[in-house]
Amino acid sequence: xxxxxxxxxxxxxxxxxxxxxxxxxxxxxxxxxxxxxxxxxxxxxxxxxxxxxxxxxxxxxxxxxxxxxxxxxxxxxxxxxxxxxxxxxxxxxxxxxxxxxxxxxxxxxxxxxxxxxxxxxxxxxxxxxxxxxxxxxxxxxxxxxxxxxxxxxxxxxxxxxxxxxxxxxxxxxxxxxxxxxxxxxxxxxxxxxxxxxxxxxxxxxxxxxxxxxxxxxxxxxxxxxxxxxxxxxxxxxxxxxxxxxxxxxxxxxxxxxxxxxxxxxxxxxxxxxxxxxx
Amino acid sequence: xxxxxxxxxxxxxxxxxxxxxxxxxxxxxxxxxxxxxxxxxxxxxxxxxxxxxxxxxxxxxxxxxxxxxxxxxxxxxxxxxxxxxxxxxxxxxxxxxxxxxxxxxxxxxxxxxxxxxxxxxxxxxxxxxxxxxxxxxxxxxxxxxxxxxxxxxxxxxxxxxxxxxxxxxxxxxxxxxxxxxxxxxxxxxxxxxxxxxxxxxxxxxxxxxxxxxxxxxxxxxxxxxxxxxxxxxxxxxxxxxxxxxxxxxxxxxxxxxxxxxxxxxx
Numbered sequence: 001x002x003x004x005x006x007x008x009x010x011x012x013x014x015x016x017x018x019x020x021x022x023x024x025x026x027x028x029x030x031x032x033x034x035x036x037x038x039x040x041x042x043x044x045x046x047x048x049x050x051x052x053x054x055x056x057x058x059x060x061x062x063x064x065x066x067x068x069x070x071x072x073x074x075x076x077x078x079x080x081x082x083x084x085x086x087x088x089x090x091x092x093x094x095x096x097x098x099x100x101x102x103x104x105x106x107x108x109x110x111x112x113x114x115x116x117x118x119x120x121x122x123x124x125x126x127x128x129x130x131x132x133x134x135x136x137x138x139x140x141x142x143x144x145x146x147x148x149x150x151x152x153x154x155x156x157x158x159x160x161x162x163x164x165x166x167x168x169x170x171x172x173x174x175x176x177x178x179x180x181x182x183x184x185x186x187x188x189x190x191x192x193x194x195x196x197x198x199x200x201x202x203x204x205x206x207x208x209x210x211x212x213x214x215x216x217x218x219x220x221x222x223x224x225x226x227x228x229x230x231x232x233x234x235x236x237x238x239x240x241x242x243x244x245x246x247x248x249x250x251x252x253x254x255x256x257x258x259x260x261x262x263x264x265x266x267x268x269x270x271x272x273x274x275x276x277x278x
Numbered sequence: 279x280x281x282x283x284x285x286x287x288x289x290x291x292x293x294x295x296x297x298x299x300x301x302x303x304x305x306x307x308x309x310x311x312x313x314x315x316x317x318x319x320x321x322x323x324x325x326x327x328x329x330x331x332x333x334x335x336x337x338x339x340x341x342x343x344x345x346x347x348x349x350x351x352x353x354x355x356x357x358x359x360x361x362x363x364x365x366x367x368x369x370x371x372x373x374x375x376x377x378x379x380x381x382x383x384x385x386x387x388x389x390x391x392x393x394x395x396x397x398x399x400x401x402x403x404x405x406x407x408x409x410x411x412x413x414x415x416x417x418x419x420x421x422x423x424x425x426x427x428x429x430x431x432x433x434x435x436x437x438x439x440x441x442x443x444x445x446x447x448x449x450x451x452x453x454x455x456x457x458x459x460x461x462x463x464x465x466x467x468x469x470x471x472x473x474x475x476x477x478x479x480x481x482x483x484x485x486x487x488x489x490x491x492x493x494x495x496x497x498x499x500x501x502x503x504x505x506x507x508x509x510x511x512x513x514x515x516x517x518x519x520x521x522x523x524x525x526x527x528x529x530x531x532x533x534x535x536x537x538x539x540x541x542x543x544x
Contacts, residue, residue, distance in 0.1 A: 041366050044359035048419045056416030063414045091313040135529035136522060137493040139405065140503075143510055144518075148331040150323035157317070227405045231496065244409065260401055 067249065074257065075250035082239060082258055089235035089262070092153050092228065093221040096160025101214050104165045108172035114184075115176055115202065130173075133166030138224045142233040156233035160221050167217050175209040176202060212274050219270035226259045236262075330513070337515030338522065346509065346517045353505035354524065356419045357491040360501055364423045365484045368430025373476075375431060376438030377464065382450075383442060392435070399432030408494040419500030426487045426494070433486070437479055438472065445471045477543055481536035488532055492525050 022030070109115045111126035142159035149155045184201035192200065229237020236259055243251040343350070378384045378392035407428055411421040445468055453467040495503020502521060509518040 037366070041363060044362045047355060048359040048363060048423060052418055052420045053416055057420060060414040067410070067413060088316065091316060095313055095317075131530055131533075132526050135489060135526045137489060139493045139496060140506065140522075143496065143507065144334060147510055147513075148327040148334065150320055150327055152318065152320070154317050154319050223403055227403055230405065256406065259403075259406075263401055 070247075070249035071253045073250065074253035075248075076254060078251045078254045079258070082236065082255065085229070085234070085236045085239050086258065086262065088153050089225045089229075089237075090222070092156040092160060092233070092235055093218060093225040096157045096225065097164055097214065097218045097221050099157060100161035100164025100217070101168050103161065104168035104172060107165060107169040108176060109198075111169065111173040112176035114179070114181075115198070126169075126173075130166045130169045133162055133164075134170065135166075136163070138163035138221075139228060139231060142228045143231045146232040151232035151234065153234035156225060156228045156235060159228060159233060160225055163224070164217050164221065167220070168213055171213045172206065172210060175206045175213075179205045208277050211277050215270045215273045215277075219266045222266040223263050226262065330515075333513075334515040334519070337517075338519035340516060341520035341523050342514075342516035343520045346505075346514070346520075349505050349508070350502075350517070350521060350524065353495070353502035353521070354528075356422075357488065357495075357501035357503075360419045360422045360426060360491050361484060361487045364426035365430060365480060365487050367423075368427040368483070368487075369434055369476075369480050371427065372431045372433075372435035372438065376435040377442065377468075379435060379439035380442035382445075382447075383460075383464065383468065392439070396432050396436045396439070399428055400436065402428075404429050404490050404494055405497055408497050408499040412498040417498045417500070422491060422494050422499035422501050425499055426490060429490065430483055430487065433483055434476075434479055438476060441472045441475050442468055474543055478536075478540040481539055485529065485532040485536055489525075489529060 020027075107126050107129055110117070110122050111130060113119065113123070116123045116126070138159045141162045142155055145155040145159050149158070179202055183205065184197060187197050187201040225235055225237075227237045227240070229235045229239065230241045232238070236255060240252065240255045240259075243249075243255060375392045375395055378388045379396055381389055384392070404425055408421060408425040411424045411428075415421045415424065449471065450463060450467040453463055458466065491501040492503045492506065495501040495505070496507045498504070502525065506518060506521045509515075509521060
């Protein structure tokens with residue numbers, strides 16, 4: 001017992017004192033935080049599972065084995081039929097990215113604090129556009145647009161574009177705000193007009209970030225466009241939902257593997273391009 | 279004194295050969311024409327839908343919160359509880375996986391197992407996972423909870439692993455030099471360095487999970503997405519507008535709240 005002499009060190013009246021990392025107040029706060037988290041978790045769990053049929057949940061391993069058994073072997077002869085939807089999916093993602101980026105550029109310039117023409121009115125509007133576009137997933141945009149435009153890849157392209165505005169706009173306006181002020185000052189000192197300042201002072205500085213963001217979003221859009229067909233917006237998702245509806249599980253396997261291959265490819269391409277840019 | 283170049287020189291090009299560059303540009307042009315050509319638009323359908331579009335815009339401008347409030351509030355509660363529980367469970371599972379996927383603290387075989395778990399979780403879209411979980415576990419928020427937890431693992435574990443790989447090795451070395459065991463090394467050298475970022479990532483993931491919970495409802499996994507899907511299917515655009523505004527509001531609160539909290543913690 002190496003601790004013992006501390007208590008019997010002769011100063012009988014002094015209470016035992018040990019060094020502690022946190023003050024009692026912080027310790028209490030941390031304890032209260034954990035208590036709240038656990039209580040909140042239990043409460044949320046109760047509310048969430050109130051309507052759950054535990055019979056189905058307990059049945060899940062059997063269901064999983066059943067579905068797995070039906071999915072194998074994949075029906076490879078279905079693959080040629082998927083080439084046109086694959087082309088549609090890739091086009092939807094790429095055209096959607098182009099369209100979305102074109103719309104995002106002015107929004108980003110309006111939202112950036114150093115380039116916005118009116119901080120009081122236009123900047124909040126631009127920020128609202130960015131937030132609204134970011135909070136609503138492209139699948140929801142597609143759901144709305146299919147009801148308006150009818151099924152087809154046009155709805156998908158616009159859905160992808162609308163979702164991309166927020167993403168590209170947000171990252172781009174942050175890049176604009178982080179530009180080096182001295183270079184802009186230097187251009188301005190030569191007597192350049194505002195458009196020239198934009199063109200020669202800001203645009204060259206954000207160009208690498210811009211291409212990086214665009215390629216990154218393209219990669220995400222490939223993933224998203226693969227499933228947009230579930231709500232009727234064309235592409236691979238349309239085939240997926242058709243196969244799911246008739247319970248053609250071997251076809252589902254083929255589609256999922258194709259989606260997986262496409263996603264891996266696009267991620268590889270985007271990583272290569274971004275490494276080349278930076 | 280540094281010397282600056284006085285002549286302009288061409289920035290580096292991706293394709294060094296002129297022929298390749300022209301071929302690339304022509305290729306892009308051909309692809310663009312072909313791609314735009316394959317969009318078949320049924321203009322009659324678009325004109326017919328334009329009226330609906332107008333009604334949607336009107337619904338968005340004059341949202342109707344009241345007439346479907348019971349369904350909306352039910353959906354919101356499902357979404358929020360789903361988000362909260364799945365974030366906690368997902369983070370709890372991804373901490374050991376993230377530690378296992380960090381090359382500097384885990385042996386090679388564990389590293390490869392954890393990395394492949396992360397790769398699988400990241401490669402599968404939430405919606406596709408949700409379809410399977412709904413098929414297995416039945417409709418409702420429980421399937422959504424499992425989907426979001428599964429998606430959280432890939433996200434948090436990957437970023438946590440990268441963060442652990444980036445820690446200051448000097449501190450780990452100092453703790454190791456005292457004769458600390460592996461568990462003590464993780465607790466006293468790694469954990470204090472990655473904790474602030476882990477909390478930030480968890481809050482960020484909470485935000486993403488809420489947004490995703492609005493989507494996976496479309497394929498039957500409960501939450502506000504299911505309510506939204508029903509509202510759009512019934513052409514009740516004023517209710518749909520109200521739901522979208524609520525989602526935007528929640529995302530705004532979550533985003534600003536989490537960025538405030540992150541600043542407060544750091």
